[in-house]
Structure formats: C-alpha cells, structure tokens
Amino acid sequence: MQRTTLFFLGGAALIFVIVQAMISFGLLNDFYVNILLLASVYAIVGLGLNLIYGFNGQFSLGQWGFYAIGAYAAGDITYWWTLDKSAHALMIALLAVLFCGAAILLLRKLLSRVRGVDALSAFTLYLVVVIFLVFIAIQLGQALSPAVSGLLSLLPDGLSLQIVFFLAVLIAGLMAAEISFLFGLPVLTLGSDYFGIATLGLTIIVKVLLDNSDTLLPFPEMKGARGMVGIPEVTNWFWAFAFLLVIVIVVRNLLHSSYGRAIISVREDEIAAKAMGIDIAHYKNLSFVLGSLFAGLAGGLYAHINGFLHPNTFNFIKSFDPMIIIVMGGLGSITGTLGASFAWAFILEGLLRVILPQGTETWRFVVYPLILLLIMLLRPKGLMGEIELPFLRQVLPPLKPKAQPEETQAEVKP
C-alpha cells in the first residue's frame, strides 16, 4: 500500500474515531451532529456534481432533483417498514430498480451495435421498456412482499431496520441513476447552457410532483405539500461517514483510471477528445449517471436525518447550493468540495445562527450572499483553488479550467 493511501485512510479513521468519541461523550450536541450529517450529505451531492461539472464540464442544475428523488424513495421504503413491518415498498422498488438496471444495460449493449440511433429514439425505446418493467415489478413485488417481510421480521428489530435502511439508500441511488440515464439521453445532446436549463427544469418538475404527491402521484403517505413524516431517524455519523468515504474513494479511483482521463478530456476539448477516439456521449452519460447516483444516495441519507421531508427543501433555488459549494471549493478539486461543503453547512446552518446576535436572524441571508460575493470577487477560482490531498491528487498535472477566451456571442437580432 502506498504511503499516501495509508495516510489518507489513517486520517479518515482518525477523524471518524474522534468525532464519534465526541458524539458518544456528549461533547457535540444534536445541533452540531445535525450539521455534520448535513455537511456529509452536501459533500456527497457536491462530489457528484463536481464529477459532472468540475471534471466533465456539463453544467447540471438537476442534482437537486435527483437528490429529492432519492430522499423520497428511500424515505418511503423505510416509512412503510417502520409503520407495519411491511416490505412491499422495499420489494417493489428493489425489483423495479434491478429490472430496469438490467434492461438498460442489456439494451445499451444491443443499441451500441446499431449505428446512427438518435438519442430521442433510444430514449423512447428505453422509456417503453422501463414503464413495462416497472409495471411487472409492482405485481411481482406485491406478490413477494409477505415472504420477505416475514423473513426480515425474524431478525432483531434494530438489525432489520438497518438492513432496510441500507437497501433503501442503495435503491434511492440506483433509482436516481436510472432516471438520470433516461433523462440524460436526449438532454445531454444539448449545448452546455441549454443542458443546465433543461436539468433545472427537471428539478422544478420533480418539486411540482412532490408538492402534489398525494393527488397527482399515487403516494398518499408523502402528504404532498404538507411534508412527509414518520421516517425513522437512522442516519448517524457512521453511515454518513461511511458513504462519504466510499464515494470519495470511488471518485478518486475513477479519476485515476482511463475512464477518468476520458471524462476529463471531454471537459478540456470535445473535438480533440473525439479525434482521439473517445466516445463523448458515453462519457457524458457516464459522469452524469454517476453524479446522479451520488445525489440519490445523499438524498437517501438526508431523508433519515430528521425523519421529515418537505418539498420546499427541494426547491429549485436550493439546486444552486451544490453548485455554490463546488465553485467555492474549487472546480475539479475533491478536497475543495469536501472542505467547502463542511464550511458551507457550518456557515449557513451553524455559525450564522450562533454568531449573529439575537433578533437579527433575518440578516442571515443578507450576510450569506455578501460572503459569497466576496469569495467570488476575491478568489474566483474557489477557496481551495488547486490544493489537493496527496491521496486524491491526480497523476496528471492539475488541469486548469480554461481561461475563457472571449467567445463569439449570440447576436442580438432585430
């Protein structure tokens, strides 16, 4: 094992143990624990977005939508489990996610042999297949659920809940990933800003659907705009840290592989990358799906922090938060994202509330944009700039975001 790896893992273990000890001995009260958990969740979303925007150059504002999908999916599964020990939501979601995932992989393989399939046709094909499979999964899941519920009930209470929670978070991530794959197929063919706007549209559509989840969607337990309650509060420092650590390592290893170099090459110059034989559409899709997978996982974790979900949390205005975090931390910097998400959660949730004198809480959002403006004006490349932990540093020299030459602009036409 390399020394940097050893240092990184040792440092991570040390941080985990110290924080866990502080929580166990009651040095950190619930308020700060909550901030830590939120910060980890933001860090996961931020890493996903950094993969999409920082490393692959696709301007996505849709991560918050996938986060919302993940949160509600995972929340729904554990909600039913805690309510009446029924695993039907778990089984349906699990089967749907597995079937659709398998079908998507299979179809991709088949479609890759046919040349000249346009994105929209592929999208239609996938959509038909996925709808069909979800329908089957619902039937099959309901049939299987009594057996699985019985099996899970044999386990001790705490353990079965943890298992259901873990599966729910994974399902949430996969669901977000599959939806992002479908959505990304046609939309990733759009140019950069247009892609951003279309993904912003996704966030808004998801929010509208969640606002009306009890009337427009068949999920009365989500209670629409009144907010969903009754989700068990399972996420703790262990789960948050474990997911964060695994995702950091996954992102790091991905970026160190040939996949990562291909992803970065797409950001640097699409035409040159194409000339080198890199399948641009594939890598755009790959990074988008992975980023959304992380957003879904983060959503699943978030749902179980407070046990309460409200559509306003997934407002499109908040979809800028991950973008703000990664730009503050420095685009294309994993360490920056980690640092910035913890700093951001602490500033916004904790520090401003604690530091600002009593009665001036309304100034919170006056101070926050001012800080943001100052950071942007003084350090346009982000707080951390290009500082990276040795373990996370890339083999390639750090790739700077292109100093944008003044592009030819769209014309103001009569």
Add this chain to the structure above:
Amino acid sequence: MTPNGTLNSKDTLFIQSLRKGWLGKIFLILIGLAALWKLGVSLADNPVLFLQQVINGLQLGFVYALIALGYTMVYGIVRLINFAHGDVFMVGAFVGFYTIARFQFHTWPERLFPGLPQWLVLGVGTVTVVLISMAICALLAFTIERVAYKPLRNAPRISALITAIGVSFFLEYFGALQFVFTPNFVTFERPFSVQNWQINNLGIQALPSGQSPADNSIIISNIALIIVLASILLLLLLQFIVQGTRVGKAMRAVAYDKQTARLMGINVDGIISITFAIGAALAGAAGILYATAFPQVYFVMGIIPGLKAFVAAVLGGIGSIPGAVVGALIMGQAEVLSAAYISTPMRDAVAFSILVIVLLVRPTGIFGEPEREKA
C-alpha cells in the same frame, strides 16, 4: 445484422426505425397530437372560456416578454444568465408600491395644477410612476453590473453565475428586512380603478363593478388592455433603440464580437452597462404592470416570473429579441391554458416540458441561430 456489427440492407423494420430516428419522431408527434387534441376538445367544449383564457394568457405573456428581454439582451452580450433580473423586477414592483401608496405620486398633476380632468391626471401620474420605477431599476442594475459583474468579466463564466445568484439572494433578503421593504405580503394599490367590459353576442358593454357578467361573454379589463398596449409600446421603443440608434448599433456590434467592437472604438464596458440598464428598466415596468394585474407584492415575487421569463427567452432562442417576445407569449399561453385545463400546480411542469421538447427539436430555440464555431 452481420456478426461484425455492421448493418446490411436486411435490417428489420424495427432496426430501420431506430436508425432513422423514427421512433423519437413518432414519440414527439404523439405528444404534440395529444396536446393539440386536448386544446381542440377544450375549444370545442367551451369556446368562450377558451378565448377568455387566451386573453388572460396574452396579458401574462406580455409581462413575461418585458422581463425576458432583459435576460436575452444580457445573455446575448455577456453570456451571463443574470439570475438577479427577477429580483430587479421585484424591486420595480416595490418602487411602484411606494410611489403610489406611500407618496401618492400618481396624483402629482392634480396637486400641481388643480382642476385638470381626472383621466389626464391619472394618465400622466401613472406614466410618471412607471418612469420612476424604470429609472430606479436601471440605476440598480447599473450598480450591480459595476460592482458585481464587471470585476469578473475575465473570470470563468461560472463565477459570474454564482455571483448573480448571490446578488439575487441579497436583493431578496435585504428587501425582506423590516426597514427596507418588508417580509410580508403587501397589497398593491392600483393607481386607477378596474373597469371591465363584457363581449358577447350583444356587442361590447361596460360591466359595472360588482355585477356578475352575462353568460357566454368574454371579459376584458382595462388592466389587460393597458398591459398589452404598454408592453407593445415598450417593445417598439426597444426595437427603435436597438435598430435605429447609435447605441443600439454598438450593442449589436458588441454582441456580435466584443474584440472587434473594441477595436472599432466602441466603449464595450459602457455598452454592457447600458444593456443591463435597459433590460432592468423593462423589468421595472413589467414589475408595475404585473403588480397591477395581480395586486400583491412580496420579496420573493420575482423568482417565479423571472424564471418563467428566462425560460421564455431560451424557448425563443436566447440572444434574439423577437424570439424572447414569441417565447414569452407561448409561455403565457402554456401557463394559463395548463392551469385551466390540466391542473393548476402542473403549470410549471408543463412550461418546462414544453421547453425541453422545443430544445430537443431545435437545440437553440425557436429563433436562435445555430451556435457558431469558435473563431
């Protein structure tokens, strides 16, 4: 399919349809037909209601058009999605509220020259209020541009975008402070009273307030007329500025190529500031018109109309002025019709679905030009 993965002429119909992209086209056509069918059924079902909705949509669409122009002009020149624009619109509405409700500014001709006819007083007074709002918004946008955006002209575009979001937050929550605007909903006082007319098979009659209209009649209010007329007037004015003046010529030149424009002796920074100011002035006027139609102002009122207007600008082809107007009219209709015939909460979703579908068919919007290769 041959083993090595190439295609031959013996492809099945299914493979053929995939290769030529028919499947996607069929999908789009089906969606379009479904929408048309729905509209047609609604029209046949109750043409009067349908027309009424179209008129409401027109009123909304023109307000969106005024906001969308600011987005499209700024994007055309500096390639910045100016998220603070919607909040400039909010400031415009609040300025209108203060000048009318607090300072009674809309009656100044009467106070200065007592005995003037009422319609002249209100007309001149209202125009003054709108002009004040436009001027303050223009000044605000000018300041924002100088303080926040100009230092970032050569930074990555994302920095400017985040700055725009920061400015937007600042305007909203600074406005929400008790002593600035207020965190509450405020009722906007119209400078003039509402007058409705009903149109039915008997012709046009004035509808006294409080009286319910006759069956099968379309109602047009003076507010709708004023909004449509004022918007068209402002649009023509903008058209004149962009097409007929030296400043407009410089704006077009800067939008086309900043470097060359600078070489030709154009003050690029000045032109960019002017563009921001003109866009903001239109947004300020839109703020008052919007508040007149929906008489309630509050500190986050700019977000949703701003977003809708931005979508409209993208829909029409961002950077194109007629595109923004057309896109805004489409957005207005889409919003009102989907609220009437599908479901009210779904109107945002419908608007964005239309955007995504249009972008899939024409990736640069209805009037947008295909992106040129980098020079």
